[in-house]
Each structure stands twice: as structure tokens, then as C-alpha cells.
Amino acid sequence: MDIEAYLLLISLVPLVIWTALWAAFALAYPFMFLYGAAVSSSRKREWMGDILERERATLSTMGRDILSMDKIRVPWTATDSEVIWTSIVIGPSHWQQLIGLIYNLLGGSVDVYRDLIAMGRAEVFQRLREMATERGFDDVVAVRLDTSMIGTHRSKGRGAKGIEIFAYGTGIRKLDGPESFVVNPTS
Amino acid sequence: MPTLVEGLHVVNTETIPGFTVKEQLGVVSGSTVRAKNVVRDISQMLRNIVGGELPQYTNLLVESRNEAFSRMLADAKARGANGVVNLRFATSAVSPGAAELFCYGTAVIVE
Numbered sequence: 055m056d057i058e059a060y061l062l063l064i065s066l067v068p069l070v071i072w073t074a075l076w077a078a079f080a081l082a083y084p085f086m087f088l089y090g091a092a093v094s095s096s097r098k099r100e101w102m103g104d105i106l107e108r109e110r111a112t113l114s115t116m117g118r119d120i121l122s123m124d125k126i127r128v129p130w131t132a133t134d135s136e137v138i139w140t141s142i143v144i145g146p147s148h149w150q151q152l153i154g155l156i157y158n159l160l161g162g163s164v165d166v167y168r169d170l171i172a173m174g175r176a177e178v179f180q181r182l183r184e185m186a187t188e189r190g191f192d193d194v195v196a197v198r199l200d201t202s203m204i205g206t207h208r209s210k211g212r213g214a215k216g217i218e219i220f221a222y223g224t225g226i227r228k229l230d231g232p233e234s235f236v237v238n239p240t241s
Numbered sequence: 242m243p244t245l246v247e248g249l250h251v252v253n254t255e256t257i258p259g260f261t262v263k264e265q266l267g268v269v270s271g272s273t274v275r276a277k278n279v280v281r282d283i284s285q286m287l288r289n290i291v292g293g294e295l296p297q298y299t300n301l302l303v304e305s306r307n308e309a310f311s312r313m314l315a316d317a318k319a320r321g322a323n324g325v326v327n328l329r330f331a332t333s334a335v336s337p338g339a340a341e342l343f344c345y346g347t348a349v350i351v352e
Contacts, residue, residue: 083290090291097293135258137251137328139306143299145285147292196254202332204298204340215289216298222330224252 091149098169105176112183120183121223124195138194139222140181143204144174145215174219175199182221191225198222249314250324250351257324260351266320270345271312274335275305305342306330313344322348 113119146154150166157164178199186194200220250257277285281297288295317325328346335341 086287086290094292133259135250135252135254137253139330141299141302141306143295143302145289145292145295148290150292196252198253198329200330200332202334202340204302204334216285216295218298218302218332220302220330220332222253222328224254226258 087148090147094147094149098173101173101177105173105180108180108184109176112180112187116183116187120186120192121179121194121197123197134227135224136189136191137222138182138185138189138191138225139220140178140185141218141220142174142178142181143216143218144170146170146217151215171201171217171219174217175221178219178221182223186225189225190227192228193226194223195226196224248323249317251314251328251346252324252326253328253346255327257326257349257351260324262324262326262349263352264350266317266322266348266350268345269313269316269320269322269325269348270343271309271314271316272341272343273305273309273312274339274341275301276339277301302340302342305340306344309342309344313346317346317348320348322350324349324351 146167150170153166154164157166179197182194182197198221200222202218202220204216204218250260252258256262277298281301285295285297313325325346326349328344331343331345333341333343
């Protein structure tokens, strides 16, 4: 063979690899889709059980829910404070996206998304609690939630779609003593 | 997620417990725009088919937020502040595949 034939062969290699990858993807996709559909409800139950278990563990060590949205009423026995944050990105499976799409046509409450987001929120709150207890905070005040969509603006609709749930708050350490709050301490 | 931040008291409440605000030095902010990279994108796309958490994206956003946060701290330090109160975060999708992470707060001197 002459050199031109070699060059032609070499130039074909990326194309062949690309095609092979897409073929593999096209073959695997139905199985992945079905797998996602099949495990979706059992996974949800597992996740929910996991969150509940961890919530119970934190509750039993702290005695109460340490998160609060109080912003002005800060315990005056507080000594040390620091902002903490945590987040999670969840992706609805293609099965769930399909169901969501069908609901979109029919209207009504899209329960698959509602459940997913509700559980994402529960998870992120639990992570915040765990982070706070790990760092030795007694309370987390002024907790805020932020939900945003990432990667949903793609014109071709390719790529992952994610829902980011983000929570932050101020962790505080308290001195021992009677629980007491000061209202608007600046004035 | 940085631990206690280089001598600055950063909270998202209006006051810092145990301290009094002596002086306020204006709003400080920090931001970053991050795009997903292709390798991550492919792996997360595959994971997306099955559903569940996308840990690579979680990490990506945590890193980006830390960057925005440290930029805000640099701003606060440059103004001679020793605290930031009323910290807020905001996220917006500015272009396909890229997100802006923004954080802002009031720089203060506390005692």
C-alpha cells in the first residue's frame, strides 16, 4: 500500500471510534432506561428510609431539630458563629422525565418531580444538620433554601439535566445557661 | 467549604452573636461563572438516564461557590472589614451549560 492509503485509514480512525461509541450507547440506552424505570420506586423508598434513619439519629443526639429560620431572634448565649452551606444536584431519570412530559400534556400535579424535589430538600436539610453537628454547632439559624435548574437551556436537549438544591444558614455555638433570646440586638 | 475564614466572621444573620457592629463598609460581592466540562458531562449524562444524585455536579457547584465566596472575602478584606453579615447566595443560568454563582453580603467592623 502507498502512503495515501495509510493516511486515509488513519483519518478514518476517529470516525470509527465515534461511531462505535454511539452504537454502544444506542444499544445500552434501552436497557439503562428500563433499569431506571424498574428501580425508580425501590430506590426512592431506599433513599427515603435512609434520610429518615439519619434524621432520627440526629434528633436523638441533639434532642430537637437544630435548624431554624430565625434571623433576628438569636440566642444571646451564642458565642461563636459561622455560615455553613451544603447542596445536592439531583437528576430526574429519563423515565421520570418521560412521565413529566406526559403530565405536561395532560396538566395536573407532576408527582414524580414533586417527590424528587421534596426528597432532595429533605436530604439537603439533613446534610446541613450533619455538617452542623460535626462542627460542634448547637443551632443553625437563618436557614435559607435556593433551588435552581442547571443544564436545562441546551438547544439540542442533550447533556444532563439537574436540579440543584442549596441550603445555607448560620451555625452557632452556645454557652451553657438558660435559653434566652434577644430581639434585634443592634437597636 | 472553607472552615473559619481567615479571621473574618461570616454569618447570614443580621448580627453576629457576641459582637456589636461598629461600622458598616458597604456591600461586598464575589461571583464566578462555571461551565461543565465534557468528560464530566458525558459521565453525568449516562447517570442521568438512570436518575439519582449527580455527584460530579454537586462537587462542581461546591467548588465554584467556594471560589465566589473567597472572592467576596478578598473584597471584604480589602475594605478592612473583619466580618460579613447578611450573606446571601444567588444562582443563575447565564448561558447553556454555564451557571453563575454569586454571593454578597454587608462588610462590617465588629467588636
